[in-house]
Amino acid sequence: MPAETSADVRIVPVRSEGDLAQALAIREVVFIEEQRVPETIERDAEDARAYHVLAVQGGHAIGTGRLVMLAQVPEGESGKWAQVGRMAVLQASRKSGVGSSLLWALEEEARRRGCHGLILHAQLSAMDFYKRHGYVPHGAVFEEAGMPHLEMKKKL
Helix, strand or coil: CCCCCCCCEEEEECCCHHHHHHHHHHHHHHHHHHCCCCHHHHCCHHHHCCEEEEEEECCEEEEEEEEEECCCCCCCCCCCEEEEEEEEECHHHCCCCHHHHHHHHHHHHHHHCCCCEEEEEEEHHHHHHHHHCCCEEEEEEEEECCEEEEEEEEEC
16 A cells, blocks of 8 residues: 555656656756766666656656566575666655655556565665665665665565
8 A cells, every 4th residue: 555645646657758758857856966876877778678657746747766677586586576766756745655655656566567576776865764665675885876875675
């Protein structure tokens, strides 16, 4: 069940180039502008094959996230796994449950695809958010896009 969000927030799959452009615009604001992640790192080949979602409120996209099916099963695991990534919510809409709803929608899609688990690379500042949603830290802290991250896993 998704977390409570503002009354009129909907989580919808990206279905068109226009939808994807909105997702990329949100990521540009959050990752490239706010967090100073180089565009060459933020944009990657996975965007073309990923399942993307948008959080929409009042006709405007305010958040996004993506799910990428993994070609290799994480070490010590079995079955199909996917990776959650590029979770981003515009600043004015943070702390209102939008991120939780995005994550829930991506988890539901992973279940629909028969995944046994999910991994993600959490910025350390977001680690508690993911822990609240059942993700467990795995391994050592590493740097990605100039920021400390930690891999986290969740079995579905």
